[in-house]
Each structure stands twice: as structure tokens, then as C-alpha cells.
Amino acid sequence: MSAATATPDLATPTGILSPTSIFYFLLVPALVLWYAYWKISRKHMLELAEKIPGPPTVPILGNALEFLGTSPDIFKRVYEKSLVYGSTVKMWVGPKLMIFLTDPRDVEIILSSHVHIDKASEYRFFKPWLGDGLLISTGQKWRAHRKLIAPTFHLNVLKSFIDLFNANSRDVVNKLKKEVGKEFDCHDYMSEATVEILLETAMGVSKKTQDQSGYDYAMAVMKMCDILHLRHTKFWLRPDLIFNMTSYAKAQDKLINTIHSLTRKVIKRKREDFDKGIRGSTAEVPEELKTKNYENKVSSKTVVEGLSYGQSAGLKDDLDVDDDIGEKKRMAFLDLMIEASQNGVVINDEEIKEQVDTIMFEGHDTTAAGSSFFLSMMGIHQDIQDKVIQELDEIFGDSDRPATFADTLEMKYLERCLMETLRMYPPVPIIARQLRQDVKLVSGDYTLPAGATIIIGTVKIHRLPEIYPNPDKFDPDNFLPERTANRHYYAFIPFSAGPRSCVGRKYAMLKLKILLSTILRNYRAQSDLLEKDFKLQADIILKRAEGFKIRLEPRKRLVKA
Numbered sequence: 001m002s003a004a005t006a007t008p009d010l011a012t013p014t015g016i017l018s019p020t021s022i023f024y025f026l027l028v029p030a031l032v033l034w035y036a037y038w039k040i041s042r043k044h045m046l047e048l049a050e051k052i053p054g055p056p057t058v059p060i061l062g063n064a065l066e067f068l069g070t071s072p073d074i075f076k077r078v079y080e081k082s083l084v085y086g087s088t089v090k091m092w093v094g095p096k097l098m099i100f101l102t103d104p105r106d107v108e109i110i111l112s113s114h115v116h117i118d119k120a121s122e123y124r125f126f127k128p129w130l131g132d133g134l135l136i137s138t139g140q141k142w143r144a145h146r147k148l149i150a151p152t153f154h155l156n157v158l159k160s161f162i163d164l165f166n167a168n169s170r171d172v173v174n175k176l177k178k179e180v181g182k183e184f185d186c187h188d189y190m191s192e193a194t195v196e197i198l199l200e201t202a203m204g205v206s207k208k209t210q211d212q213s214g215y216d217y218a219m220a221v222m223k224m225c226d227i228l229h230l231r232h233t234k235f236w237l238r239p240d241l242i243f244n245m246t247s248y249a250k251a252q253d254k255l256i257n258t259i260h261s262l263t264r265k266v267i268k269r270k271r272e273d274f275d276k277g278i279r280g281s282t283a284e285v286p287e288e289l290k291t292k293n294y295e296n297k298v299s300s301k302t303v304v305e306g307l308s309y310g311q312s313a314g315l316k317d318d319l320d321v322d323d324d325i326g327e328k329k330r331m332a333f334l335d336l337m338i339e340a341s342q343n344g345v346v347i348n349d350e351e352i353k354e355q356v357d358t359i360m361f362e363g364h365d366t367t368a369a370g371s372s373f374f375l376s377m378m379g380i381h382q383d384i385q386d387k388v389i390q391e392l393d394e395i396f397g398d399s400d401r402p403a404t405f406a407d408t409l410e411m412k413y414l415e416r417c418l419m420e421t422l423r424m425y426p427p428v429p430i431i432a433r434q435l436r437q438d439v440k441l442v443s444g445d446y447t448l449p450a451g452a453t454i455i456i457g458t459v460k461i462h463r464l465p466e467i468y469p470n471p472d473k474f475d476p477d478n479f480l481p482e483r484t485a486n487r488h489y490y491a492f493i494p495f496s497a498g499p500r501s502c503v504g505r506k507y508a509m510l511k512l513k514i515l516l517s518t519i520l521r522n523y524r525a526q527s528d529l530l531e532k533d534f535k536l537q538a539d540i541i542l543k544r545a546e547g548f549k550i551r552l553e554p555r556k557r558l559v560k561a
């Protein structure tokens with residue numbers, strides 16, 4: 001019996017099925033089969049998920065309603081929920097299984113692995129902006145590019161940036177003069193400064209040759225993060241089909257245009273320099289800020305101890321190799337990218353742009369947040385700021401000389417304050433991975449199923465009372481050597497850890513030490529708001545929703561403009 005006789009209504013007058021009829025005729029069984037396959041393929045995941053604790057769900061939506069409201073509300077609600085259910089918590093957003101991990105032993109299993117390196121599907125929202133750059137890519141492409149890029153943030157390269165870190169920090173001090181005595185948002189200044197520092201160091205182009213200000217770029221990035229955050233939390237904005245019909249999509253296109261126009265110009269400028277045989281940064285440093293005039297020799301064999309540039313044994317990564325090979329010539333990031341692209345085999349032009357976009361974003365917004373939280377902490381904890389200032393006075397007296405690398409090694413208390421800031425307010429509050437294989441946890445009798453999205457809650461791990469007694473108190477002594485010695489390595493992971501750790505970790509620490517010490521050599525920070533007034537907002541990067549309001553008072557004579 002033919003299909004046409006069985007269902008005469010589907011047949012044309014000639015008795016032959018029309019293409020539309022065949023489509024609908026096949027669609028229903030295809031959907032039924034797909035649904036059956038989907039159910040069976042998820043059976044294993046559902047069984048394993050069933051055993052993991054989590055808040056009650058509603059049909060179809062799961063826990064999606066928890067993600068309604070403003071960003072600070074969502075942050076507070078999800079954070080509080082996570083306190084109720086222990087160190088392994090599951091949540092369903094529709095059919096999507098998310099598992100939050102906060103036991104450092106479990107976190108180690110995921111982050112130290114060379115297998116679980118795939119980023120969660122949410123990172124795809126970054127694609128129109130960052131393409132397949134280091135933050136998002138995976139597999140062979142990520143491995144090859146990581147191998148290429150990691151050495152460009154080697155300590156020997158970073159030491160060559162010190163004069164530029166100093167010159168740019170001096171510029172910030174001068175710009176801040178107009179804010180003295182007033183309450184203002186220091187994040188604006190930190191964003192602009194961190195963009196300009198990146199341009200002049202890793203990218204090697206003078207900020208003066210850019211017709212677009214670092215501030216415009218930073219503001220575009222901030223608004224872009226707002227849109228990405230909306231897509232993460234508002235589940236109806238996730239499908240491209242729906243998102244593209246909203247006004248957010250148009251706003252996103254405009255912002256990406258602003259962002260990409262800066263990165264395109266930077267690459268063009270660098271290529272022109274490269275063709276002229278110019279290597280290294282073209283940014284200029286005033287003679288009085290050149291550290292060669294002051295450097296109290298730190299030999300290339302000096303053991304770089306402390307938390308800034310080294311890592312505790314259990315966290316060693318590809319950034320920790322060969323730090324003692326002072327003679328080996330290494331190139332800065334964009335110089336190396338351009339050179340490596342000459343034959344187009346290792347990296348092509350489009351890939352360079354993706355990596356430049358990635359480094360520009362990861363390298364500025366994180367440190368802008370970190371430095372703004374640090375200044376807020378100094379403003380609130382005057383007694384702690386006194387100790388930082390005392391240390392700086394012991395190192396520099398009342399000289400205006402630039403900070404040398406050796407000086408940064410002496411800034412031990414400032415370093416502890418910085419670490420404590422990154423503990424309480426980690427700029428990257430969560431890390432998300434997509435599991436391809438089941439993973440057995442050590443903290444309890446749970447197995448994470450393949451296909452689940454794993455969320456590592458740095459912001460919560462850093463406040464576990466069993467690891468940090470009195471976790472909500474800003475206490476730089478948490479980073480005294482005797483306290484860190486017995487702590488699980490994965491209990492402090494502001495820069496993530498393992499093979500996908502932050503490639504700019506040492507860059508960030510060196511830059512922050514020079515930037516923040518220069519500011520505190522000139523100003524004292526004050527804050528009328530206390531930590532209990534902070535409205536934390538985790539839109540990709542952790543921020544204060546109300547802005548980073550502080551006041552500055554001159555400490556001593558200001559440096560000459």
C-alpha cells in the first residue's frame with residue numbers, strides 16, 4: 001500500500017505527494033525519533049545528576065527563574081543558594097545542566113587536567129568579538145597558539161616594560177590631580193590606564209599615535225560585557241535567532257565596530273613599523289623615568305620569590321619555565337605575532353586579530369577591576385593603607401624616582417594586600433568548562449556527567465571559612481608565608497590554574513605593583529562607603545554596580561606634570 005493511498009489528504013489531485021506534504025509527513029516521525037534519541041542519550045546524565053544536590057526545580061524551566069532580576073540580585077541569590085547545598089551544587093537552566101564546584105580538591109581535578117580544557121558553550125557569545133582567540137579556542141589550535149603566546153609574557157619580556165609601566169603610572173597620577181578632594185569613580189581612570197599600558201607594552205605602539213582614546217575603547221568593552229552578561233542570564237536571549245531581532249544585537253554591532261577599529265589600527269601600525277625594520281615598543285619614556293639610571297642590580301639568577309611572579313609548587317604552569325635564563329632573547333606579544341605570521345603557517349592575519357582582541361580585553365578589564373578594588377580597600381582600611389605607605393616610604397624615601405624591578409620585590413606588604421584583594425574580589429569570579437567525559441569527584445560520592453557545564457566558583461572558594469577563618473574580613477596576613485604554606489593550592493585561584501591558567505598573570509602583578517605603588521606614593525585613598533555597601537555585580541568581570549567611589553588626598557608634593 002502506497003503512502004498516498006494510506007493518507008489520501010496528503011496527495012495532489014494526480015495522487016502524487018507534493019514536496020510540502022512529504023516534508024510534514026516525515027517531520028513528525030523525525031521529531032519523535034529525535035526526541036527519543038535525545039532522551040536516551042541524556043539518560044546517563046540525568047541519572048548521575050539526580051544524585052547531586054541542588055535547589056528544587058519547576059517543570060521545563062528547571063532553575064531558570066533564579067536568574068531573573070538585576071545583575072547584583074542574581075549574584076546575591078545564586079551565591080546564597082550555593083551556601084545551602086554544599087560544595088557540589090547542580091542547577092538546571094531548561095535542559096542545560098550546570099554544576100557548581102567549590103571544593104579545592106575537586107577544582108584541581110578539573111583545572112589541572114589536559115583533557116577538560118573545553119570552555120563552556122556560553123563563551124560562544126564572545127565569538128563575534130574575540131573570534132577563536134586564546135580565551136575561547138580549544139584543541140590543537142589552542143595548544144599551538146598558547147605555545148606561541150605564553151613566552152611573550154615571560155618575566156624577561158616583562159622587565160623590558162618597566163619604564164613604560166612607570167611612565168604610564170605617572171600619567172595617571174597627573175590625570176588624578178583634578179579629582180583631589182572629590183568623590184569620584186576610580187575605575188574610569190584605571191580602565192583608561194590599563195588599555196594605554198597594554199597598547200604601549202604588549203602591542204608596542206605609542207598611545208599618542210592612536211586617534212581613538214583608550215577610554216572610548218574601555219567604555220565600549222564595558223557595555224559589550226553588559227550585553228554578554230544579559231545573554232548569559234536571560235535564557236530567552238540565548239538563541240541567536242531571537243537575540244538578532246532585539247535592539248541589543250544592533251548595539252552589539254556598533255560596540256564591536258568601535259572595539260575592532262582600535263585593534264585593526266594597532267595591527268596596521270605595528271605592521272608598518274615591522275616593514276621599516278622597527279622592533280619593540282615605539283612609545284617614548286622621559287629620561288628621568290628610565291630605570292637603568294636607578295636599577296639596583298637584580299641579577300638574572302636572582303630567585304624571584306614571593307607570590308607575584310612565582311607560583312606555589314602545586315600550581316606550576318607554562319609561565320614558570322626558564323625564568324632564570326636571562327640571556328635568552330624573547331619578543332613582546334605583537335612583535336612575535338607579526339614575525340610568526342610572515343609565512344602564514346603558524347598564525348594568519350585573522351588569527352592575529354583574534355589574539356589581539358583577546359589580549360586587549362583580558363589584559364585590561366581584569367586589572368582595571370583589580371586595581372579599583374585595591375584602591376577601594378585602601379580607602380576603607382586606613383590602618384592597612386598606613387602600613388603600605390610606610391613600606392613604600394622605606395623603599396623610596398621621598399624620592400620621585402621610578403620603581404625598579406628590585407623595588408617590586410621589596411613591596412611585600414603591598415603584594416599581600418593585592419593578593420587579599422584578589423581573594424575577596426577576584427576579577428574573574430567564575431570559570432566555566434564543558435565536560436566531555438564523566439569525572440569522579442573526591443569530595444563526595446558524586447560523578448560529574450559528560451555534557452554538564454562545570455562552574456568553578458572562585459568567588460566562593462576564596463571565602464570558605466574552613467580555609468580562610470573570618471573570610472569576609474580584609475586581612476592581608478592571610479598571605480603570610482606561614483599561612484599559605486598549609487593551604488590547598490587550588491584554594492586561591494584568581495588567575496585560574498593548570499594548563500589554561502591566565503597567560504598574563506605575571507604581567508598583571510608587575511603592572512599592578514608599579515601602578516598602585518605610584519598612586520600611593522602620591523595620594524592617600526579614602527572611602528565613605530564600606531564593604532557592606534558594595535553591590536557586587538558579576539557581569540563577566542566582577543565589579544561594583546554603584547561604581548568604585550573613592551576620594552584622594554595628596555600625600556606629599558605631587559610629581560611635576
Ligand code: HEM
Pocket residue numbers: 134135136146202358359362363364366367370426427428430431432493494495496499500501502503504505507508
Ligand atoms: C588581575 C588581573 C587578571 C586576572 C584576575 C585574570 C584572570 C584570568 C582567569 C581566571 C583566566 C581563566 C579564564 C577562564 O578559564 O575562563 C584568565 C585567562 C586568560 N587571561 Fe587573565 N587575568 C588577569 C590579567 C590578564 C592580563 C594582564 C592578560 C594579558 C596581558 C591576561 C590574558 C589572559 C588570557 C589570554 C587568558 C586565556 C588563557 C588560555 O585560555 O589559555 N589576563 N585570566
